[in-house]
Amino acid sequence: MALGLYLHIPFCKAKCSYCDFASVPGRPEWYAPYADAICAEIAGAPARFPDIPAEQLPPQTVYIGGGTPSVLPVPLLERILRALQEAFPLPADAEISLEANPGTVEPEGLRRLRALGINRLSIGVQSFRDAELRLLGRVHDTEQARQAIRWARRAGFDNLNLDLIFGLPGQSLEDWKQSLEEALSFAPQHISLYALSVEEGTPLARMIEEGTLPAPDDDRMADMYTWAEERLAQAGYLHYEISNWAVPGCMCRHNLGTWRNEPYLGFGCAAHSHLGRRRWWNVRDPLAYIQRIEAGRSPMEGEEILSEEVDMAETMMLGLRLVQEGIEVKRFRRRFGRTPAEVYPEALSQLSAQGLIEVLPERVRLTARGRLLGNRVFAQFLPD
Ligand code: SF4
Incomplete structure (x- = not known):
């Protein structure tokens, strides 16, 4: 069981209509103080957790998620990765993933990210249909998504994930097929397909409640999922987790650790950590996180010690998501x-x-x- 590291970057250019993740739109004035704060949290971690079992070190995977990590200027990401390498020297073959939004990348930035050692890029494409992207409130259009994929390839990212969402209000099976076929035309190493989840309090939920948009249709969603399973199998992808497919050898090692309920340390606002039976989480608000670190206080907001019963139940629920392995x-x-x-x-x-x-x-x-x-x-x- 190797330790995984998760870094949360909470910033986005704008808030998508369906999103209830821990993310804030705008606030570029918080970027540098946030990077300082997360670097300080990372630097203090080895002293705070001296009892990580030797067999769990060094960490084998790093996942930089959000939010939209790619909105951070590259020099800030560089500082964060340097702090990480100093606190937790990573093996040469560590998997380092970064989530990117097509509306926030350009060729030179991608080349620099690759040169920093980021070797897996997860691009939030979500759809190859402009009307659907508008409905989702994404900041990018389909042409930017295509461009981002081409630039990522040219920058040397040979381990690429594309995220797509299905089950959008009004989306037909044909629309869905078109998006997935276009995703396949880029031959990504990994594909994540998420069923749209309508979260309370989001603009999308309000539009559905008011009747401006139809509610997602469960039967159609099941048809979309079943069709995708068949199509991806035919294209040679291994269906290894309920929502994830990979060409052999390219499963996301970091997320595999999560589904196997293995230990991880999270840094940044809203980040969760899980070591042994202890689980804890940081404050959700980025400003509160920055202020706590600046004042020399812990960013932790809560913690719990899991009983064996809960630990076993979670191991079952997470592990059953693994399609072949279970x-x-x-x-x-x-x-x-x-x-x-x-x-x-x-x-x-x-x-x-x-x-x-x-x-x-x-x-x-x-x-x-x-x-x-x-x-x-x-x-x-x-x-x-
Ligand atoms: S880019 Fe992702 S995290 Fe940011 S608002 Fe959109 S869905 Fe939420």
Whole structure:
């Protein structure tokens, strides 16, 4: 189990209509103080966590997410990565991912990011249809997305992820096919497909409540997902997580660690960390985060110690997201001293009888039907 590192960059050019992530639009005057604060938090981490088990070091993966990390000027990202390397020297083959929005990149910046050691770029394309991008409130259009992908390739990013969203109000199966086909035409190493989730309090939710937009149609979403599964399999992609596909050898190592419920340290506002049975999180507001660090105070807002019951349940719910791997019985037993069948005899036999999971001697995983009804399966493992 290697440690993963997560860095949260909360800034975006504008707020998308569906977004309830920890992100703020604008505020370029906070960029430099935020970079200083996150560098200070990173620099203090080795002293704050002296008891990270030796087998979890050095960290093997870094994920810079947000927000839109690519809005930060490259020199600030450079400082942050330098602070990271000083606090946690990374192996030469570490995976370092950065999320980028097509409206925030240019060729020279991408070349410099690649030269900094960032070796995996995740581009938030979301759709190859301009009307859909407008509906989502994205700051970019389809031509900028195509351009960003070409520039990323030229800058030397040979491990590229494209994010797409499906199930948009009014989106037809044909519209969806068109977006996914265009994504495939760029031969990305990795594709993430997310079902649109309408989050309370967002402009999108209000438009649906007011009847300006139709609510997403669950049956059509299921058709879109099933079609994508078939199309991506035909194109040679491995479906390794409910929402993620990769060409063999290009699964996201950082996120694999998350789904295996392995330890991670998060830095920046709203970042979560999980070491052993302890989990904690930082203040969500970027200014409060900066002020706390500047005042020499901890940015931590809350923490909890997980019981074994909760730790096991979360390991089941996260691991079942892994389509092929599922929950490895050996790994689960090594961690908890018991097998999933010993801990959850009734849930496993019921779910298996309903055709939602497959219980094999070496692993437990979702069936194709279970992947469509994941939440029903996961609910079975929630502790009372
Ligand atoms: S770019 Fe991402 S984080 Fe930023 S507002 Fe849009 S969806 Fe939210």
